Amino acid sequence: MKNKKIKASNSQNEAKKTTKEKIFDASVDLFSKKGFSDVSVREIAKEAGIREGSIYNHYKNKEAILDAIINYFKSEFNKSSLPEEEGANLMDQGPEVFFVGGAKMFMDRINIPQMEKIWRLVCIETYRNEKIREFFNKEILEEPIAGLENIFKIMIEKKMIKPVDPRTLAYEYWSFAIFLFFEYFILKYHEDFDSYMNQGLEKMIEHTRFMLDAVKI
Amino acid sequence: MKNKKIKASNSQNEAKKTTKEKIFDASVDLFSKKGFSDVSVREIAKEAGIREGSIYNHYKNKEAILDAIINYFKSEFNKSSLPEEEGANLMDQGPEVFFVGGAKMFMDRINIPQMEKIWRLVCIETYRNEKIREFFNKEILEEPIAGLENIFKIMIEKKMIKPVDPRTLAYEYWSFAIFLFFEYFILKYHEDFDSYMNQGLEKMIEHTRFMLDAVKI
DNA sequence: GTCTATACTTCGATAGAC
DNA sequence: GTCTATCGAAGTATAGAC
Known part of the structure; x- marks a missing residue:
């Protein structure tokens, strides 16, 4: 579970990268630093070590690069979502083990270098980009809360925690994240x-501890 | 306390506005919608109903308009901060009255039309603009948390709530805001x-209720 | 102080030689 | 597929008449 982070510096070695990958990586780097609008195609080309015109052999336009990054992010995000059974196993060990374990796994997902930059990009472009905003609202806000609501409901049924409204609990828990x-x-x-x-x-x-203290039986 | 919101549609009537105010308001409008980088001086001029060149009789450059907006926001923000004694009075009526009353007063502050747009602007430009970021970190994150920590400390001393770490409580409370x-x-x-x-x-x-339930004696 | 006109720069994107 | 060269559009900002 720990060596997932190594994997030869995330993707291919610098030397083996295709031009398309170089453009992609340079764009991730620059967009995550300055935001989409403040990065020019010229900058991307320079960072990727190619000429400006060559970019258009790989991407239709600047927007298409961002789209590719978003799609990559989405697929990586979904790839690593918590498998249902694993969650159930964790839960049987008690609420604290479940949530602390879950938080660690989640952080590990973000902590991959390339993905960390794209997370930053997602956060700063959400206000401007409708695709990102929809993804954020659905997959990072609503779905986790719905999932947590379900988990709290089960915990209440199993009498692991006090019978507080599970929706409220889910919101209280996830808004902090x-x-x-x-x-x-x-x-x-x-x-x-x-x-x-x-x-x-x-x-x-610490947040998890506070919440569980509040609802422990 | 309630008629603060009326005050002749926030600032002057549309007709009486000076050109500088027209530029200011047009910029607030456009920046808050699209973000600073995606708004051109041409657009601002058009929205303000003047010619492009005239803008430079009132502001040194585009950045100076944003600076003026930030300064206006800061002064309005500080102007309306909660007076110390009023808070103490509210607290004597119990934690629930204190926090629910405080939340209402805070929302009233944001709910002024022009200020609401600038709040949006602040939120979307924080990643890009260092002045905004410093202000946000200091005055919207750290100072409120320090103030709340103090309030929770007093509540604990007065035995109004359980002796949970006041710093944790402050963080739990304010992060939700x-x-x-x-x-x-x-x-x-x-x-x-x-x-x-x-x-x-x-x-x-609702968040306040959950938290107070968790720490009530 | 506002207008017209324009200088100057940077940008996204394309054409065509290799 | 990459390069050189360049276009047209859009951007910030200034000059000078009124």
Whole structure:
């Protein structure tokens, strides 16, 4: 579970990259730093080490590069979503193990270098890009909350926690995670990356403790 | 306390506006919709009903307009911060009255038409603009949390709530408010404004109830 | 202080030689 | 598929008449 992070610096070696990959990676880098609108095709070409015109042999236009990044993000995001049975197993070990374990797994997903940049990109472009916004609302806001609501419902049925409204609990739990996204990727993005990511996990665990304390039987 | 909102549609009547105000208001409008980088000086001039060149008689450049908006926002934000004694009075009526009353007052501050647009602008430009980011971190994140920490400390001393770590409580309470900012101004901004603002207040009140339930004696 | 006109720059995208 | 060269559009900003 730990060596998932190594995998030869995320994708291919720098040397083996195709031109299309170079354009893709350069765009991820620049878009995540400055935002889509403040990056020019010239910059992307320079960063990728090719001429401007060559970009259009691989992508129809600038927008198409962003689309490709979004699609990559979506597929990676869905690829690594928590399998149903694994969750059920964790839950039997008690609520704390379930949530702390879940938070760690989730952080591991974000912590892949290339994906971390795209997470930042997603956060800063959500206001402007409708595709990203729809994805965010559906897959990062509504679906997790619906899933959590279900989990809390089960926990209540199993008398693992107090019978508080499961929807409220889900919202209380997950809104904190969204807050951490924005705190990390927007408010604190430039302040020493590594330590901040670890702080995020600790904060999420502390939040989990507070919530479970509030509803424990 | 309620008629603060009327005040002749926020600022001057449309007819009486100076050119500088027209430029300012047009910029607020456009920046809050599309973001600073995606708005041109030409657009601002058109929206303000003047010629492009005339803008430079009032502002040094495009960036200076944004600076003026930020400064206006800061001064309005500080102008309306909660007076110390009023808070103490509210607190004596119990935690629920204090927080529900506080949430309402806070929402009233945002709900002024011109300020609502600037709040949106602040939320979407935070990642890009260092002045906004510093302001957000200091005045919307750290200071409120420090203030809340103090309030929870007093409540614990007065034995109004359980002796949970006040810093944790402050973070638990305020992170939800920040989440609501982002949910409202980024994720749901175009989905029927008025009802969403009201929902926000209800959500904040529900959150307050959950938290107070968790720490009540 | 506003207008017309325009300078100057940068941008996204394309054409055509290799 | 990459390069050179360049186009047309759009951007910021300035000059000068009124």
